[in-house]
Amino acid sequence: MTRPSEDDLVTGDFVRSYVITGGRRLPSPTDLSLHTLVTLAPDRELPRQASPEVRAIWDICGGGYLSVAEVAAHLGLPTAVARLLLTDLAEQGHLLRRAAPPAAQAVDRGTLEEVLHGLHTLFG
Amino acid sequence: MTSLLQDPLLWILLVVFGAAVAAVTRARRTNMALRVQKDALQRDLGAEKAERGELRAELTAFEHRHRDELSEVRQEAEEETKSVLKAAMRTLQVLADEQQLIIDRTQKSYGDDPHVVADLMEIDHANSQFNRRAQGIAVLCGGWLGRREHPASVYDVTRSAQGRIRHFDRVEINAQVNVTVVSKAVEPLAVVLAELLANATNYSAPEMPVVVSIQSVPNGVCLIVDDYGVGMSQEEKDRAAALLSPQGPVDLVALGNPPKFGFAVSGVLAARYGFRISVDTPSPYGGVRAVILLPEDLLTAETPAPAAVGGARGAAPDERPAREPRGLAPAVPAAVPTAPTRPVGTTAGGLPKRRRVAAAQAPARTPLPGQDQPEQHDSPAGTSSETTASRLGAFARGTARGRDTTTSEGSEEQ
Numbered sequence: 001m002t003r004p005s006e007d008d009l010v011t012g013d014f015v016r017s018y019v020i021t022g023g024r025r026l027p028s029p030t031d032l033s034l035h036t037l038v039t040l041a042p043d044r045e046l047p048r049q050a051s052p053e054v055r056a057i058w059d060i061c062g063g064g065y066l067s068v069a070e071v072a073a074h075l076g077l078p079t080a081v082a083r084l085l086l087t088d089l090a091e092q093g094h095l096l097r098r099a100a101p102p103a104a105q106a107v108d109r110g111t112l113e114e115v116l117h118g119l120h121t122l123f124g
Numbered sequence: 125m126t127s128l129l130q131d132p133l134l135w136i137l138l139v140v141f142g143a144a145v146a147a148v149t150r151a152r153r154t155n156m157a158l159r160v161q162k163d164a165l166q167r168d169l170g171a172e173k174a175e176r177g178e179l180r181a182e183l184t185a186f187e188h189r190h191r192d193e194l195s196e197v198r199q200e201a202e203e204e205t206k207s208v209l210k211a212a213m214r215t216l217q218v219l220a221d222e223q224q225l226i227i228d229r230t231q232k233s234y235g236d237d238p239h240v241v242a243d244l245m246e247i248d249h250a251n252s253q254f255n256r257r258a259q260g261i262a263v264l265c266g267g268w269l270g271r272r273e274h275p276a277s278v279y280d281v282t283r284s285a286q287g288r289i290r291h292f293d294r295v296e297i298n299a300q301v302n303v304t305v306v307s308k309a310v311e312p313l314a315v316v317l318a319e320l321l322a323n324a325t326n327y328s329a330p331e332m333p334v335v336v337s338i339q340s341v342p343n344g345v346c347l348i349v350d351d352y353g354v355g356m357s358q359e360e361k362d363r364a365a366a367l368l369s370p371q372g373p374v375d376l377v378a379l380g381n382p383p384k385f386g387f388a389v390s391g392v393l394a395a396r397y398g399f400r401i402s403v404d405t406p407s408p409y410g411g412v413r414a415v416i417l418l419p420e421d422l423l424t425a426e427t428p429a430p431a432a433v434g435g436a437r438g439a440a441p442d443e444r445p446a447r448e449p450r451g452l453a454p455a456v457p458a459a460v461p462t463a464p465t466r467p468v469g470t471t472a473g474g475l476p477k478r479r480r481v482a483a484a485q486a487p488a489r490t491p492l493p494g495q496d497q498p499e500q501h502d503s504p505a506g507t508s509s510e511t512t513a514s515r516l517g518a519f520a521r522g523t524a525r526g527r528d529t530t531t532s533e534g535s536e537e538q
Contacts, residue, residue, distance in 0.1 A: 013228050014272065014310075015280050016252060016287035018245040023293040026238035034236055052280065078235030080242075 017081045020053055026080040027087045034079065035100035037065035038086055044094045053077065053085055065098060202376065210265035213258045217270070220255035227251065249287070256288040256318055260389040263315070264374050269393075272310040275426050277302050278345060278418070281310055282336050285317035291325040296333045301340040309422040312393045316401065319386040320349045320414045328353030328411055335409075344419045353411035361404055367391045368401045398422065 072082035
């Protein structure tokens with residue numbers, strides 16, 4: 001074993017996630033799912049006692065819609081923790097949300113053929 | 125005359141006189157003998173006394189030597205015990221550190237499940253307390269804590285300290301200034317503050333908060349820990365003051381059983397890194413007020429504190445490096461935009477990196493690499509990729525909006 005010294009690096013996140021949440025219950029993922037899009041509501045002031053994490057959310061969400069997963073990744077936090085912070089902001093009215101775009105639906109073959117036929121007649 | 129000679133009284137007198145003379149002579153002789161004997165005895169006594177004195181001096185010398193040797197042996201034994209303990213604690217510290225990394229990783233992998241994350245937080249909390257104990261013993265044994273790679277804001281140091289005690293949810297932080305602590309002092313300050321917070325929470329009522337106030341003073345920064353407990357007696361204060369400014373190595377045995385490490389650990393670290401701790405002022409709330417004075421030379425301007433006005437930026441880039449040591453972090457400050465962004469490569473974690481572009485431009489969400497080709501034919505060379513991204517972004521948003529029939533932007537304010 002190498003001789004322990006002052007120069008040994010301590011790794012690991014410095015501020016632990018349970019301190020960031022304040023030991024509060026984490027919200028269920030149904031409300032803000034991974035691909036829910038969030039952005040800051042216009043003309044909002046950053047709360048005075050905002051934690052560094054909330055400030056970071058303020059920065060990264062200020063420019064347009066980002067998914068919950070992206071916000072969490074940028075913060076370097078577990079999604080559930082980022083979700084709690086986002087839920088707080090949403091409850092205070094600072095956040096706009098959009099549901100994730102629904103998956104494309106299968107259109108029936110007949111319609112597609114009609115469209116194709118129409119295009120053929122127009123440009124063909 | 126004859127009659128006189130024949131007087132029996134005369135003879136009696138003579139006999140008596142003779143007897144008296146004999147008696148006196150014998151008494152004098154005895155007296156002389158006794159005197160001689162007394163002198164001899166007194167001489168003997170003097171000699172004995174001198175010998176006794178010598179013996180006593182010798183005994184004292186022996187006792188002193190014995191005591192010195194005993195304390196030397198004890199000190200040696202303690203040194204040896206300490207070096208063994210230090211090595212043992214080192215392995216525990218390394219293991220706790222490893223476990224923390226594993227917890228970090230697992231929390232991120234299963235981050236979407238609140239139950240898993242909550243359980244992992246409990247493990248993490250226990251692990252942090254475990255590590256604090258190991259660090260404390262290591263420090264008392266002359267060991268080191270290890271160094272953080274980056275400076276950290278005093279607010280984050282306080283939160284890190286908060287995470288290392290059992291009742292972390294009772295701690296309230298009241299930061300009036302936010303300055304940055306040099307990297308070498310980050311871990312020691314967190315450990316000291318954690319010990320003071322542990323004392324404060326353990327010796328006050330379970331429902332009462334413990335308040336940490338961070339204040340700027342002329343020659344540095346003060347961290348003030350106030351509790352609502354019953355305070356300390358003068359004896360306890362004296363003991364604490366002695367432990368907080370140690371004059372030499374700490375005597376482990378004197379810490380009691382079960383040992384009270386807090387002040388001793390704080391004192392050793394304060395002496396080693398040059399900050400001052402006092403517990404002699406009463407708290408306005410009635411309990412103990414512990415004050416850490418962090419001198420200016422342990423503060424740095426390396427990562428400026430976020431400005432209060434219009435300074436939402438800055439906080440995040442400041443904090444990230446200290447919190448996120450594994451590759452993602454260095455990318456984040458650059459990737460924290462105020463304006464819309466678009467991906468420029470990926471981070472170590474495989475996530476798209478975003479670069480800030482002009483604010484007027486819409487955010488380009490997840491363009492597919494394959495779709496770049498046809499777009500580039502009619503784009504000017506210099507701006508082609510950004511135009512492409514913008515168009516694709518517009519396309520993606522358009523399709524998303526088109527498919528989303530139930531909502532419209534702006535109506536969903538929560």
